Amino acid sequence: MSITNRVLLIILMVAIGSSQPSYASSVNLGTLSSWYSNTSEINRWKYSSVLCEENVYSGFTMSDFRSHVTFATSTWSSIMYFNYTSGSSSTCIYFLGGNLVDLNNMNIGFDSSMEGLTNIIRSSEGYWVAGSGVSLPNGASYAGGGALQKASIYIRYNQPSGAPYTTNRFNRNTTHELGHALGYHGHPNASGLIMSLTANDKQTITASEKNHLQQVKY
Numbered sequence: 001m002s003i004t005n006r007v008l009l010i011i012l013m014v015a016i017g018s019s020q021p022s023y024a025s026s027v028n029l030g031t032l033s034s035w036y037s038n039t040s041e042i043n044r045w046k047y048s049s050v051l052c053e054e055n056v057y058s059g060f061t062m063s064d065f066r067s068h069v070t071f072a073t074s075t076w077s078s079i080m081y082f083n084y085t086s087g088s089s090s091t092c093i094y095f096l097g098g099n100l101v102d103l104n105n106m107n108i109g110f111d112s113s114m115e116g117l118t119n120i121i122r123s124s125e126g127y128w129v130a131g132s133g134v135s136l137p138n139g140a141s142y143a144g145g146g147a148l149q150k151a152s153i154y155i156r157y158n159q160p161s162g163a164p165y166t167t168n169r170f171n172r173n174t175t176h177e178l179g180h181a182l183g184y185h186g187h188p189n190a191s192g193l194i195m196s197l198t199a200n201d202k203q204t205i206t207a208s209e210k211n212h213l214q215q216v217k218y
Contacts, residue, residue, distance in 0.1 A: 040140040042184070044146075046148075049082065068171050075178075079214060091149060122148045
């Protein structure tokens with residue numbers, strides 16, 4: 001069975017135009033040097049570091065869950081510096097792990113086809129211009145840019161059989177969802193990558209996936 005990861009935008013951007021941008025904030029944010037997503041949107045944090053909070057329900061132990069979070073933050077460390085906190089913050093990335101029942105009961109849009117989900121709060125920041133040789137989906141000339149304010153990452157513990165997923169799968173799923181929380185909108189067209197739509201056990205991220213976010217970071 002093909003099980004996917006999904007990202008949900010809480011605040012949506014105005015649709016992308018192929019010739020003339022029409023955004024709530026018509027600010028040219030710069031020129032893109034590459035593109036590795038099937039959508040014409042990208043987000044970023046307007047900070048050099050971000051707070052991380054963690055919590056677990058049934059299934060994970062806190063130490064095990066933190067090991068997967070650490071794997072993910074280490075993978076994306078060139079994009080963001082992560083600080084950990086035990087208190088609540090209005091600006092943070094919140095990691096939560098639990099079984100399917102736990103996640104369903106939260107009414108966050110999690111269903112039985114998912115292994116992970118990221119909900120983000122963001123606002124429109126402007127638009128990015130496709131540089132020379134950069135191909136955006138559907139021939140677009142501009143990519144919408146958003147400013148992230150908060151993100152919540154949900155990681156599922158149990159497979160449909162009830163057994164837990166493997167360590168490699170937990171690492172990959174947490175890294176995938178953190179990519180979305182850092183601004184990666186959509187997925188690469190290629191399969192078998194950390195940011196691919198269909199879940200897998202990939203443990204290393206490609207330069208193309210990193211560069212997709214690196215080019216827009218503060």
